[in-house]
Amino acid sequence: MISYDRQAGGSRPLPACPTPPEQQLTPLDTALSVSGLRKSYGDRQVLKGVDFAVAPGELVVLLGANGSGKSTALRCVVGLAEADAGEIRLAGRRLRGLGGAELAKARRAAAMVFQQIHLVRRRSALDNVCAGGLAGLPLSRSLAPAFFPRELRERAMACLQRVGLADRAHDRAGSLSGGQQQRVAVARALCQGAEVLLADEPVSALDPAAATQVMALLAELARRDGLAVAAVLHQPDLAREHADRVIGLVDGEIRLSCHASALSESDIDALYQSEDS
Amino acid sequence: MTTTERPRVPVPARDRKPFYLGVVVVAVVLGAAHVGAWRVTEFSPGALVDGWHGMIRFLGEALPPDLDWASVVQPGLEACLTTLAIGLLGTTLSVPAALLLAVLGTRGRNRVVYQVSRSVMSLLRAVPDVVFALIFVTAVGLGPFAGVLALICHNVGVMGKLWSEAMEEVDPGPADALRVAGARESQVVANAVLPAVVPSLVGLLLYRFDVNVRSSLVLGLVGAGGVGFLINQSIQLFAFDEMATYILMVLVLIIAVDLLSAAVRRRLAE
Ligand SMILES: Nc1ncnc2c1ncn2[C@@H]1O[C@H](COP(=O)(O)OP(=O)(O)OP(=O)(O)O)[C@@H](O)[C@H]1O
Ligand SMILES: [Mg+2]
DSSP, rough: OOOOOTTTTOOSSOOOOOOGGGGGOOTTTEEEEEEEEEEEEEEEEEEEEEEEOTTOOOOEEEOTTTSSSHHHHHHHHTSSSSOSSEEEEEEEEEEEEEEHHHHHHHTTEEEEEETTTOOOOOOBHHHHGGGGOOOOOOHHHSSGGGSSSSSHHHHHHHHHHHHTTTTTTTSBBGGSSSSHHHHHHHHHHHHHSSSSSEEEEEEEOOOOOHHHHHHHHHHHHTTTOOEEEEEEEEHHHHHHHOSEEEEEEEEEEEEEEGGGGOOOHHHHHHHHTTTTT | OOOOOOOOOOOOOOSSSSOOOHHHHHHHHHHHHHHHHHTTTTOOOHHHHHHHHHHHHHHHHHOSSOOIIIIIIIHHHHHHHHHHHHHHHHHTTTTHHHHHHHHHTTTTTHHHHHHHHHHHHHHHSSSOOHHHHHHHHHHHOSHHHHHHHHHHHHHHHHHHHHHHHHHSSOHHHHHHHHHHHHHHHHHHHIIIIIIHHHHHHHHHHHHHHHHHHHHHHHHTTTTSOHHHHHHHHHHTTTTTTHHHHHHHHHHHHHHHHHHHHHHHHHHHHH
């Protein structure tokens, strides 16, 4: 049973932030649940037993100072980093114990977008979106966009339409604005067919208008399309505006978990207060 | 003057003393190396000054160049085409093997595969194309074919190395994004790595074509056909005026290839 109670064992008193009762989710309700996640780089413990969960239909925002381990937590979920310990469930499946093709298949339930967007700039928006759906295609159909099956191209077109960029399908990705590129990246994640969408600082490089647009899109993907969305942000105001819940990380531990509407200034100050100040 | 004068602030002393001894040691070692090199190469400006009339005689025989169409210019032009053809085939036919070794020899893959392909490339690079040419001449006889084979072998090593370095420099982000989406390694290479590096790979390919045309001249000197072969022949027959014609042709050929590849590379870089 996962609860969003304050984490025990923190060295600092937790902010008074009530846990919403309706958020007492069981692993079966959640699309993503992480418990006891630990990760060290060399001697440096980056994640010290992190628990959190995201249910279908909600947008959870992760806040925390630079280096608190937010990116590492997301990278462990999608397999870009290897967790030392802990349990990850994606779409009801435990990742531990799975290997090879089964693990790859289970991991496909989570898609990710990045601050640096990571599109192939020379390719068209549509071709970039198609690349999200390559898994399972034979190599002969995936060597170049010209060989992509029509079914994939049409699915990708639907994803582009979902993010409002159907009319830019054939434009080079590099020629789009930052906000448009990030929406193409979201479409690529959608084309993967994942139930869980992770976003690592998706709006940090965008201007305020584009940032609001992308955050509104993520919130809509949660509420209308029923995705479980977790986004790392550095803007508490955007979190208040768009998120359902907010989770705060301090030095690799979760120190805060509350309704976005209940997020107070003192909670935020506690998150960004550095140890040595 | 509207700029405000800032007060001076003394520079705080640094803990670490500059390491003068190290500078002195490096200077002494470098100096000794150059003195040694001077001796080993029998470097002697005096000999050059004393022998100037040898050079004048040589140039006198070489000038004016022999421009007889049937016996010199026409065979020379044909040989230039052969030289160009050796360089072209030697470059193009080395593409598949170079690409494979470059992909396998990019850091971040299986360590054994990485080390093996790096070693193969180093070996091919370490053996000069002239040596490869001498080896292949024993197999397929004198002629341009031996030259092509030699260029392929050497060029696979060099171009594979250049290409794998270009691939290592590429931003790993798009590749990570596709890995998260469940793409296999071959799909990641085809859809994230290659599209990002193809312009620089083509640029390096053109640069190698340029170098290979020049190498095929040298290969001609050891019997692999082309205009280099004619130069060698005319020197052996003391026909220095013929040789001068061929060298002029080579100059034109090399400048043309150089300009062409530079122009294409400039277009690609835009
Ligand atoms: N590949 C790595 N190798 C070594 N240390 C790493 C690696 N990745 C992250 N770290 C370290 O882990 C710690 C947490 O990094 P992480 O990127 O998760 O922080 P973050 O919360 O995302 O910070 P930011 O807000 O700056 O993105 C940092 O101290 C970082 O130096
Ligand atoms: Mg980060």
